Amino acid sequence: MRGEEVIKVLFFGPVAERIGNGVLQIAHRPGMRLQDLRDGLAAQYPQAFEIVCFTAMNGESVRDMSIPLPDSSEVAFMARFSGG
Amino acid sequence: MRGEEVIKVLFFGPVAERIGNGVLQIAHRPGMRLQDLRDGLAAQYPQAFEIVCFTAMNGESVRDMSIPLPDSSEVAFMARFSGG
């Protein structure tokens, strides 16, 4: 199974537009934390991460970026909401 | 024409129920004021006037009971509103 585990990263609206994609598959590394995922992506897509305000893991809002990131997690990095 | 001039007095809802009538024709006397009309009716229908809170003359709310009452006026003595 090693090397098969991935994190599914979702982008929507203005962030997706700046990434140029709505979903990325990122390889999961043991001991990985949410902050590690964010740091890697923010380095690669700085313009998109400029407007990221909220993070969700498996559909739940997350504020503590130091939490461990299990494999097969679904993570979303989101801009300020503008619905309603 | 003397003696023909009347004031039309309207009652609604709980006041009409206590008066036993929705409309009374009251003879107009020269120099009559709103307060005179009210005093006369209140003496005759004390139970109804217990709950009178608002007065209107010709469809407009009136607070100053000392104003002159022209003949052919339409006056309403009303309980607290309970619409809506």
Add this chain to the structure above:
Amino acid sequence: MQQAVRIQREDFSQDDEIKALKAGSKRMGGIGTFLGCARDFSEGREVSEISFDAYGSMALSEMKQLRSDAIEKFGLLDARIVHRIGTVRGGDNIVFIAAGAEHRVAALEACRWMIDELKQRVPIWKKEITPQGDTWVMPHP
């Protein structure tokens, strides 16, 4: 299209009222509405029907004035007020107020203000018809 302010026996449709409200402007970003309904229970008693009496001509002119005042006070794009009279049963519609504005805060605040003012200003009275007898509703000051 029906008048923006009405007193009527028949029921009304919110869809029709909102359509009429929107007809005047495509700049309306927010619409607040209040719908008052007949409850089948009041102050511990079962209520089978509610009947209304109104000083019709004065009630209508007060409602028209109230609509104008709200439009001016809150900068609304439009507003509507419909009040039923006659007799209604539990669950039935009684009064409908709608306020449309560019932004939501004005629409919602105007809606709240209009129903509060309507209860103060508009000469309409309700009687609750219960199995124990009929009672005119006497609001506390």
Add this chain to the structure above:
Amino acid sequence: MQQAVRIQREDFSQDDEIKALKAGSKRMGGIGTFLGCARDFSEGREVSEISFDAYGSMALSEMKQLRSDAIEKFGLLDARIVHRIGTVRGGDNIVFIAAGAEHRVAALEACRWMIDELKQRVPIWKKEITPQGDTWVMPHP
């Protein structure tokens, strides 16, 4: 009857929503609603269409939680929330919120609270499509 909380492309009927809201109780004396519509003008620019993107599963669960929170916080008898996605034009409906309570104050306050919270909590984004190009709306903090 449709679900009390929905995200959908198609338009909705206020009459149907209010009927569904009322179905649960005849003790509902007041219903507050908020309807958000697409304006054809925003920040000085003409807007021809608005399109929405959403994190659908999270948006729906946040909206369901928001409904439960409002029912508890304001003692509502029932509440409904419908949000459209896809593309809408000027004047079209975007979001509908309804709160039903025994008395008007709770209904109106809950309605105001729900639309404010929805904008904070629910992962939906709008893009304004104008003759000068498309712009994702970036609300100020």
